[in-house]
Amino acid sequence: MPTWLATHTASLLLLLACLAQLSRCNQGKVNFREKEKQVLDQILGPGRYDARIRPSGANGTVADAPTIVSVNIFLRSISKIDDYKMEYSVQLTFREQWMDERLKFNDFGGRIKYLTLTDANRVWMPDLFFANEKEGHFHNIIMPNVYIRIFPYGSVLYSIRISLTLSCPMNLKLYPLDRQTCSLRMASYGWTTDDLVFLWKDGDPVQVVKNLHLPRFTLEKFLTDYCNSKTNTGEYSCLKVDLLFKREFSYYLIQIYIPCCMLVIVSWVSFWLDQNAVPARVSLGVTTLLTMATQTSGINASLPPVSYTKAIDVWTGVCLTFVFGALLEFALVNYASRSDMHRENMKKQRRQCELEHAASLEAAADLLEDGTTTFAMKPLVRHPGDALSLENARTCEIHMQPKRDNCCRTWLSKFPTRSKRIDVISRITFPLVFALFNLVYWSTYLFREEAEVD
Structure with missing residues (x-):
């Protein structure tokens, strides 16, 4: 036989052997799937398993011991945190695991790792509910x-993906420099701790998806704890996880704090305008006041009506007071300007009278020089009125003495009118007081925030 023919014959025989082996493997798989069906019928068949009866506790060694259910969750996303409704929405994968001795089966030498079910009504389920849930729904697409996994040694794993809207009572005293703690509470509804106990899974009971992004918050950390509750009907097992959120301040700095500062500074432009520019100063003051009021109402519209004062209320209230104070300052300047005009008119009239009196005295002197009239003899006895006139003259001399000048009086003397002095003083006073307020505000609330964290 030629060599090439012997080679091709050997290859053909090898190929036929592989095909036969593959056929036997496929037949084994078919038989293996049939074994899974037989196992399911064996452990869950009619009259074999009753889903209404809870499993025995402590691996079936103690009949009256409570059933232990281990819980862990995987936090997939947090869609929103609503300050007004005080709630937050979360999507998570919820898992429970417990032992049920009635579901043990033969794994055929490790070939059956677990059995998978999609109908939760086939086996006993813990009656867990979310205590602070407002709304919730399952996911059915596609x-x-x-799923439910049943392991050969009787362990049952239940996993489901759900979306929940949960209540989150908030303390907004430090808003928007605050941190909020939102809880997720899970408890048994009907089984007491004598029958059912929930425990956090050992190791890592709560997992959070990587790169969790929230628009206005940052998830700093989370803590797991127990929250068993006692009622008239008994004590019920409860689990909770506290999510600590820190509010992102950059959004509020850009949207609230900087615009309010700009409005306050714009209101100070009125101090640099001429006191006679009444339409310009009134328009500027009223416009900034209305804008600041609109900004304040917009901020409060997104927050719940609480009975205490928030940090943002202090800020907007003081900014509104500064803007209103700038408008009142113009009213004072306008009044002082009219007083200055009246005083100037009085000075002019007094100066006119003095000029007229001086002219009359000069005319009388001229007549005396001409000898047309006789002058009266100087009396030898001084009248009481003369003494009073002398005393008044001395008093005037005392008041006429120059006063000591200081730097402030010298600087203010450059501005002759009271209205101008009020504007100049306001240019310095308003910014200094506003800067002092900022120092007190930020130091107070930032220190309070750090104290609450500690």
């Missing part, structure tokens, strides 16, 4: 996102 198929219901739920």
Whole structure:
């Protein structure tokens, strides 16, 4: 036989052997799937398993011991945190695991790792509910996102994907420099701790998806704890996880704090305008006041009506007071300007009278020089009125003495009118007081925030 023919014959025989082996493997797989069906019928068949009866506790060694259920969750996303409604929405994968001795089966030498079910009504389920839930729904696209795994030694794993809207009572005293703690509470509804106990899974009971992004918050950390509750009907097992959120301040700095500062500074432009520019100063003051009021109402519209004062209320209230004070300052300047005009008119009239009196005295002197009239003899006895006139003259001399000048009086003397002095003083006083307020405000609330964290 030629060599090439012997080689091709050997290859053909090897190929036929592989095909036969593959056929036997496929037949084994078919038989293996049939074994899974037989196992399911064996452990869950009619009259074999009753889902209404809870499993025995402590691996079936103690009949009256409570069933232990281990819980862990995987936090997939947090869609929103609503300050007004005080709630937050979360999507998570929820898992429970417990032992049920009635579901043990033969794994055929490790070939059956676990059995998978999609119908939760086939086996006993813990009656867990979310205590602070407002709304919730399951996910059914494309198929219901739920499964039950039964392991050979009787362990049952239940996993489901759900979306929840949960209540989150908030303390907004430091808003928007605050931190909020939102809880997720899970408890048994009907089984007491004598029958059912929930425990956090050892190791890592709560997992959070990587790169969790929230628009206005940052998830700093989370803590797991127990929250068993006692009522008239008994004590019920409860689990909770506290999510600590820190509010992102950069958004509020850009949207609230900087615009309010700009409005306050714009209101100070009125101090640099001429006191006679009444339409310009009134328009500027009223416009900034209305804008600041609109800004304040917009901020309060997004927050719940609480009975205490928030940090943002202090800020907007003081900024509104500064803007209103700038408008009142112009009213004072306008009044002082009219007083200055009246005083100037009085001075002019007094000066006119003095000039007329001086002219009359000069005319009388001229007549005396001409000898047309006789002058009266100087009396030898001084009248009481003369003594009073002398005393008044001395008093005037005392008041006429020059006063000591200081730097402030010298500087203010450059501005002759009271209205101008009020504007000049306001240019310095308003910015200094506003800067002092900023120093007190930020030091107070930032230190309070750090104290609450500690």
